Amino acid sequence: MMGDGPILVIPVLLRFADLTTQQTIQVRRIIERSRTDTQGFLSQLADANNQLDSALLAPTGGRERESALMVQRLAQLRLQFMQSELKTALAIRRILTPEQLGKVILIRYQDETNHGILAAWEDRGGSRWGW
Numbered sequence: 628m629m630g631d632g633p634i635l636v637i638p639v640l641l642r643f644a645d646l647t648t649q650q651t652i653q654v655r656r657i658i659e660r661s662r663t664d665t666q667g668f669l670s671q672l673a674d675a676n677n678q679l680d681s682a683l684l685a686p687t688g689g690r691e692r693e694s695a696l697m698v699q700r701l702a703q704l705r706l707q708f709m710q711s712e713l714k715t716a717l718a719i720r721r722i723l724t725p726e727q728l729g730k731v732i733l734i735r736y737q738d739e740t741n742h743g744i745l746a747a748w749e750d751r752g753g754s755r756w757g758w
Contacts, residue, residue, distance in 0.1 A: 628745070637658075640719055640723065642652075642692045643730060643731050644727040644731050645730070650723075653721065654719050657715060657719055661711065661712075661714070665712075668707065668708040671704050672708065675697065675700065675701045675704055678697060679697040679701065679745050682697060688742060
């Protein structure tokens with residue numbers, strides 16, 4: 628559903644940082660703790676999007692004030708979702724050594740348009756959309 632946000636850096640961290648076994652366990656715990664929040668936000672966002680779609684397509688729909696309130700709600704949910712993603716990404720980042728972080732940063736900036744990450748990911752057997 629969401630195509631942006633801090634959470635997109637997590638697969639890069641996991642794939643290219645060469646985590647130790649202990650770090651992998653820590654990352655799994657962090658992700659498990661955030662999973663409920665993520666699922667809740669995605670569910671709320673889907674519901675809010677469906678409500679907006681229904682309102683716009685209803686015979687009496689398309690009222691500017693109602694639509695604006697629904698869009699405002701969507702914006703609030705997206706902000707909360709991105710803040711939650713950021714918290715998760717930063718928690719994972721904190722467990723990296725400076726060397727691991729340097730490696731990830733190097734891969735990240737190989738190509739300013741982020742194609743470097745996707746190409747490197749695919750070169751190592753990852754699917755562009757299957758992370």
